[in-house]
Amino acid sequence: MPSSPSPRGRRPDPAVDAKIRSAVMDLLLQRGLEVTMDEVAAHAGVGRASVFRRYATKRDMLLDALAQMFDIQIAIPDTGSLTGDLRQVVVDTLAAWQDDRVAALSRQILGETGRDPAVADLVRTSMRDRMARTWAVYDRAIERGELRPDSDLWLLTDLFAGLVAYRGLLSLDLPDPDEIVRSLLYGFAPAGR
Amino acid sequence: MPSSPSPRGRRPDPAVDAKIRSAVMDLLLQRGLEVTMDEVAAHAGVGRASVFRRYATKRDMLLDALAQMFDIQIAIPDTGSLTGDLRQVVVDTLAAWQDDRVAALSRQILGETGRDPAVADLVRTSMRDRMARTWAVYDRAIERGELRPDSDLWLLTDLFAGLVAYRGLLSLDLPDPDEIVRSLLYGFAPAGR
DNA sequence: AAGTATCTGATACTGAAAGTATCATATATG
DNA sequence: CATATATGATACTTTCAGTATCAGATACTT
Known part of the structure; x- marks a missing residue:
């Protein structure tokens, strides 16, 4: 044809x-x-x-505009340790939310996901793509023995994304990056299990 | 007067x-x-x-109606162990999101949070109240040595709330309750740190 | 009991904004 | 030159929140 x-x-x-x-x-x-x-x-x-x-x-x-917005590349850190790499991701993310306009727009976009499944689709796909691009970080970490090989990596990333989204939506302050990284890697139980 | x-x-x-x-x-x-x-x-x-x-x-x-909705009591578990108590909270929360109508409405309310600060206020306050009511669980856990005494409990609760909110908004499946509890308590690093 | 203020349902109006329709004009293909 | 589509301008339609008005009901005040 x-x-x-x-x-x-x-x-x-x-x-x-x-x-x-x-x-x-x-x-x-x-x-x-x-x-x-x-x-x-x-x-x-x-x-x-x-x-x-x-x-x-x-x-x-708006969908077209949002697709454009999500289509920006993100840097993949390689500091030599999982703690360092994760910290970098967290710091970068938190920095973006510092800009009031970005924060306000992010809030609204997240909000729109609650009303329009097409927006949810767009955000979901974009976030998954973006996160999958940081898979290299976790692969290296598993090789170095810093991450359990059977880890549910989506759970790891979504715990962080969720924290940012939740606190962002509710305009709650985000904690110290190190605190976040420590909680994700070692949890809240006392040392030594 | x-x-x-x-x-x-x-x-x-x-x-x-x-x-x-x-x-x-x-x-x-x-x-x-x-x-x-x-x-x-x-x-x-x-x-x-x-x-x-x-x-x-x-x-x-709508604000009046939402305030009513949030004004329902939640059961505080006391199973004897932090793992058990947490698991109960997680299971209960996930069960609520199983109802399609509840899920849809929750999504919309969370969404509205991104557009109307008053809704955000309402949700924030309600969630904080609700979570503070489960503080007893954590107090007991700290006494039993199951939780680091210096834990940021808001971070703990918000990691979970955020995961549910984020995946709920994007219509992503939630993981197994045990998986969530384990991640929160012990993190993703290999055992023994 | 009389007077008055407010509630009630009904109905009509106003204003904002998305989406449609029309028009005169411009520019491209054939 | 003929036709088809884009362009800006303008007007129209529809939906819905919010306002206004009205006649009748109810409750307080004197």
Whole structure:
């Protein structure tokens, strides 16, 4: 089958695409998910109809923007020890939540997962991808004997992600990175078991 | 100052109060937070105005309903060991999330937390109260030497609450209760540290 | 008993915002 | 040149929260 049925009339203007995309990103960071389509069009300097020609619904527009946002690479630490690597991940994550705008938007996105399964899908997939990319850290740790080989790594990562999400959503302070790492690796029972 | 300035006209009908309250609870479980005020009035068999006379905004109405929901007592286990007590808490919590309607509503409430600070306040306060009520479990455990005396108990409880909230929001399966308890108490490092 | 304030259900109105429709104009294919 | 689609502008439709008004009911005050 022919891949391009040869488009007939005037082609969509890529400049308009770009203007809309960047307006959405801008407004998302400025004012969170509660943005009106008129605002987007106005901020992009573009006709309202052109926005709706690209996205059938506001939800589609936001999903596209969120997918972009999650599509940023994350650094994989290699400090030589699991404690060091984990600490790095924790510190980086906590640092991101320090930015008020990032924190506010993260809260809203997490919140949206509770109402829209498609957002939940997006977040779930993105988080899993991201975490799977740090698997190297755990592989090395198991080789070095710093991690039980039978560890449920998803549980490990989700305990941390969950803590951040939960406290973030409720605007509770996050504890010291070392405290977190220690709890995850050694638990709350007294030393020596 | 006089406590009651003596109300003049017709008094609000307690029966109407009750009908509205129960209609809200009903609809919340049936259809989640996305309920219209007309539906509430209709389902309660009550005039629309009577709803707005009691709650200035829909938000107020929902906050009142949520406060009621959180105001249910939770059993405090005392099995004789921290492992047993914790396991009980975990099992009970996971059981609640098994009910699809409870899960869906919990997701939505957690989600609302990301958009409305008042909801976040309510949830935070309720969760803290509830968890503080289980403090006895940890006091006993510390006495028995099953828990480090310097433990950050909020971190312990929030690691668990966070895991449930995070996986619940994203509709991910929760692990085996024993697995959770073991991770919290002993961590992911190999035995013997 | 009279007077007045407030509740009650019913109904209509206002305003915001998503989504649809239409139009004149611009730009691309054939 | 003919046709098809994009563009911005503008107006319309629908849904829903919140407001306003009304006639009738109820309870307090004098």
